[in-house]
Structure formats: C-alpha cells, structure tokens
Amino acid sequence: MENTRPSLSDLQANARVVTLPMRVKFRGILHREALVFRGPAGWGEFSPFPEYGDPEAASWLAAGIEAAWEGYPEPVRTSVPVNGTVPAVGVEHVEKVLSRFGEVPAVKVKVAERGQSVAEDLARVAEVRRLLPHAGIRVDANGGWDEATAVDALEALAEAGLEYAEQPVAGIPGLRAVRLELQRRGIPVLIAADESVRRETDPLLVAREDAADVIIVKAAPLGGVRRALSVVAAAGLPAVVSSALDTSVGIRAGVALAASLPDLPYACGLGTLSLMEGDVTGEPLLPDGGALAVREVPVSEELLERYAAAPERQQWWLDRLARVHAQLASRTS
Ligand SMILES: O=C(O)CCC(=O)C1=CC=C[C@@H](O)[C@@H]1C(=O)O
Numbered sequence: 001m002e003n004t005r006p007s008l009s010d011l012q013a014n015a016r017v018v019t020l021p022m023r024v025k026f027r028g029i030l031h032r033e034a035l036v037f038r039g040p041a042g043w044g045e046f047s048p049f050p051e052y053g054d055p056e057a058a059s060w061l062a063a064g065i066e067a068a069w070e071g072y073p074e075p076v077r078t079s080v081p082v083n084g085t086v087p088a089v090g091v092e093h094v095e096k097v098l099s100r101f102g103e104v105p106a107v108k109v110k111v112a113e114r115g116q117s118v119a120e121d122l123a124r125v126a127e128v129r130r131l132l133p134h135a136g137i138r139v140d141a142n143g144g145w146d147e148a149t150a151v152d153a154l155e156a157l158a159e160a161g162l163e164y165a166e167q168p169v170a171g172i173p174g175l176r177a178v179r180l181e182l183q184r185r186g187i188p189v190l191i192a193a194d195e196s197v198r199r200e201t202d203p204l205l206v207a208r209e210d211a212a213d214v215i216i217v218k219a220a221p222l223g224g225v226r227r228a229l230s231v232v233a234a235a236g237l238p239a240v241v242s243s244a245l246d247t248s249v250g251i252r253a254g255v256a257l258a259a260s261l262p263d264l265p266y267a268c269g270l271g272t273l274s275l276m277e278g279d280v281t282g283e284p285l286l287p288d289g290g291a292l293a294v295r296e297v298p299v300s301e302e303l304l305e306r307y308a309a310a311p312e313r314q315q316w317w318l319d320r321l322a323r324v325h326a327q328l329a330s331r332t333s
C-alpha cells in the first residue's frame, strides 16, 4: 500500500478535530474526541482513545488512511444487523437507553464495571430480558472480573440465555481457563475475545490458543477493513463486528467490514451513535429497524465547526497525528 500512503502534510491539509457530546457515560467518558481527514477516496477517522500509546494508535491511523485513500472492498450485503448497547447504568435507566436504539435483534450489556457488584450486573441483564423477551443478549466485562468471579457470574447470567460473554477476564490465559471451567461445569456460555484480539501484538493468538469461541473485530484497532477481513479468515472463528465509539465516519468502516464478511452470524456492535449526542454528519449511521444501511456518509462543514475541539485539544491531536504518522512510516509493510 506504499503508493496509497499519504504524507503528513496530505493528512494535515484536510484534518479536523471534533469533541462530540454523548448522551450517556460510556467507558467513563461523556465527550468523544476524534480527528477526521479527507482524502481522494473520502473521509477517514483517527480516534484512538487518548490513553493509548503511539504504537497502538498506528493501526487506527492505517484504518483512517485506508478509508480516505483507498476506499472499501465490494460489499456482499446492503445492510448489517446491529445490537443495542447498554452501558453500566442503573436498572432504572435501562429502558431509556434501549429506546434510543429502536427495535434491535440483540443487546450488549456492559458488566463488571469498577465499583459495581455482580448483583447489579444480574439486575441490569434481567431488566433487558424483561423488556426484550426475544432479543439475543451478550455481556461485555472488558476484562473486569477475576477468573472465579467470571465463572460464578456467568453461571448466574446463563439463566437469561446469553449469546456469549465478551472478554470476561483480561488476557488470553485467563480467557482460556474460564472457557475450560465453564465447559467442565456444563455452563452453556460461549467466550468472545475483544481486547485479546485488538490489543495483542498478534490478533490471531487467541484463536490459536483455543481461548475463545468467537472473536470481536473492530476496523480501526485492527488496521483497517482489509486487515480485519484477513484476521477473520485466518482465525477461523465466528466474528462479531463492533465499533470503537467512532463518529459516523469510523462507523462507516465497521459497516464496510460487516458488509464484506462472507458470514455474519451475529448482530454487530455498530449502533453506538445512538449513545452520542453529536456527529460529523447530518445523516448519522443510526440503526433503523435493527440494521444499518451500507451507504456513504456526507460530512457536514457546519457540524465540523459546531463540534470543533478547543484549540489546545486540536493541537494535541495534530501532534499525535504527526508522531503516529512517523510510526507508521517506519514500519516496513
Ligand atoms: O459492541 C458494542 O455493542 C458497542 C461498542 C463497545 O462496546 C465498545 C466500543 C468502544 C470501546 C470499548 O470499550 C467497547 C467494547 O469493549 O467493546
């Protein structure tokens, strides 16, 4: 992709930094910052979470460059099913959060939030089950449980009927141990790996180690749609496409990935614009009838201005862009 790699000044020429307000706290934040840039093939996004280091952020930049300089592969479907996403809110807020997604075939519920108990997780999941008796339910612990707590919690949660449990514990050995213990006890919960795919140097290790039944794939941390497609093909496990809490520009990449996968057995975690108050387009990629259309995203100059980040945050992102661009340039492939 050497000939499609833009120079730093190519990227800077059309780069914009936004701070988008969120409707509900997610990952502990109420504002999502993102840098978007325009290239010959359209808009791309560069929005690694602020705490991520430059080497990890390089894959996110590769994904943005793919979008803006190469475009996406041919889709094999015209829309992709999406799940609703329920952050670690109190039971009394679940209905309101769910209402923002409309009708969805599945719901992902965040669990194991720091400072909360398994009882609170069980109550949140039970409330989703009460409100949506027929939806698929999956939980995401973001590695927040230890092994013993994970097995006990999943035994209790299994009663709600889970599609899978995403990253119940941190790390590949832990995932493998929990998966084996669930099997040994006959607890019917599949294990999905998220951080153990996107934050490992080798995204295929978790599959080789037999540590998961399902992999979560995100276009930005995996270095773009084409790279994510090859990870899925090589892993040989069912894949769930999910968002990185992106603007509609980044969600478009997730949609392209989901639309190009030969098999799409699960609803995608790409409905997250329902958690956001602002976006860079007047036509956000929001779920409609439980699905997102595979379509382009017209970026709005007016919204780029309305949500423009404060000058010091713009500078922070532009400095980061320069450092990470240098990282990417120093890689051989
Ligand atoms: O998968 C979904 O339903 C929504 C996306 C989502 O949960 C996430 C997006 C971005 C960062 C992560 O903390 C989180 C995840 O862990 O999957």
Ligand SMILES: [Mg+2]
Pocket: 140, 142, 166, 167, 194, 195, 216
């Ligand atoms: Mg996750």
